[in-house]
Amino acid sequence: MNMLFFQSEESLNEWLASREVARGAVLSIPQLWELSQLWYDNRMSLEYHGRTVEQVQEIFKKLGLISEFWQMI
Amino acid sequence: MNEDKLWEIRAFVYQHFAETTRPPLVDETVSRFALTHEEAVSAYEELHQRHALYLKPGTHEILMANPFSGIETPFKVRANEKIYFANCAWDALGIPVALHADAEIEAACAQSGETIRLSVANHQVQDSDALVHFLVPFREWYDDLTST
Numbered sequence: 001m002n003m004l005f006f007q008s009e010e011s012l013n014e015w016l017a018s019r020e021v022a023r024g025a026v027l028s029i030p031q032l033w034e035l036s037q038l039w040y041d042n043r044m045s046l047e048y049h050g051r052t053v054e055q056v057q058e059i060f061k062k063l064g065l066i067s068e069f070w071q072m073i
Numbered sequence: 074m075n076e077d078k079l080w081e082i083r084a085f086v087y088q089h090f091a092e093t094t095r096p097p098l099v100d101e102t103v104s105r106f107a108l109t110h111e112e113a114v115s116a117y118e119e120l121h122q123r124h125a126l127y128l129k130p131g132t133h134e135i136l137m138a139n140p141f142s143g144i145e146t147p148f149k150v151r152a153n154e155k156i157y158f159a160n161c162a163w164d165a166l167g168i169p170v171a172l173h174a175d176a177e178i179e180a181a182c183a184q185s186g187e188t189i190r191l192s193v194a195n196h197q198v199q200d201s202d203a204l205v206h207f208l209v210p211f212r213e214w215y216d217d218l219t220s221t
Contacts, residue, residue: 002214003161004183006204011184015206018184025207029191032166032205033198040140040167044091046084050125056215072212 025069034063074116082106082116083125086138091172094157096126096135096143140167152176162205169193 006012016023027035038059042048051059053072060070085105089097097105102113114133121128126138135143137160142148148159150168152175159165162180169176178191182203192199 002208003163004206004208005162005165005180005189006184006206007182007187007189008202009204011182012204012206015184021208023206024209027205027207029166029198029201029203029205032163033170033193036163036166036170039163040170041173043140043167043171044084044087046080049080050123056211060211069207069210071210072215 025065025067031063035059035065038062074112074119078106079116079119082113083120083138086120086126086135087141087171090138090141090143090157091153094141094155096138096141099133140164140171147181149179150176151179163207166191166193166198169196 004015006015012023012026057072060066060072082102085102086096089095089101099110099113099117102108102116103110106113108116117126117128117133117135120126127136128134129136129143137143140159140163142158142160142164144158146158146160148161148165150157150159150165152169152172157168159168159178165178165180169178173196174193175195176193178189178193180189180191181187182189183206189201189203191201191203
């Protein structure tokens with residue numbers, strides 16, 4: 001349920017209403033692509049061992065994801 | 074098992090996903106690293122504890138190593154002449170990024186069921202009217218975190 005595609009805002013709103021859940025955060029496809037690049041570019045690397053809270057927050061900040069939803073602490 | 078070996082095994086899991094679209098079985102890791110069965114099981118359990126990958130409950134089969142899913146999901150990614158499965162919408166774009174490959178993504182609108190197709194070509198995603206909704210704040214579920 002957490003990270004899903006929707007074909008439009010209308011579809012998303014219908015889905016939220018039907019499940020009586022609050023709207024979370026919405027990204028466009030280009031935004032998600034930018035996030036994915038920062039998040040997964042080095043995922044295959046031997047040197048990737050996970051991230052600290054600070055590193056995660058820095059990625060979000062770099063993309064302008066600074067609302068309360070994206071705060072790690 | 075020393076740390077270097079553990080991370081080599083993690084890298085092998087990812088490489089295996091990339092090359093075959095599925096995770097390595099314990100026996101495949103035994104062969105690759107000349108381990109005992111117990112050593113390979115222990116490594117999988119340790120990597121699971123560290124959230125470097127996730128095992129299917131009650132087993133030593135790998136369920137996922139984000140962005141790759143070890144089982145079929147509604148998030149299908151065609152890349153490098155193979156079909157991969159992602160764990161979610163984000164991971165669907167994460168697979169071509171992780172592979173450094175172009176891809177065709179096929180998923181569905183969670184409300185209408187209409188097919189959503191995305192293309193990644195020349196390492197750029199083609200724009201689309203589709204949206205991605207994150208229901209739960211990151212801090213409430215993300216646990217692939219190392220300690221400082």
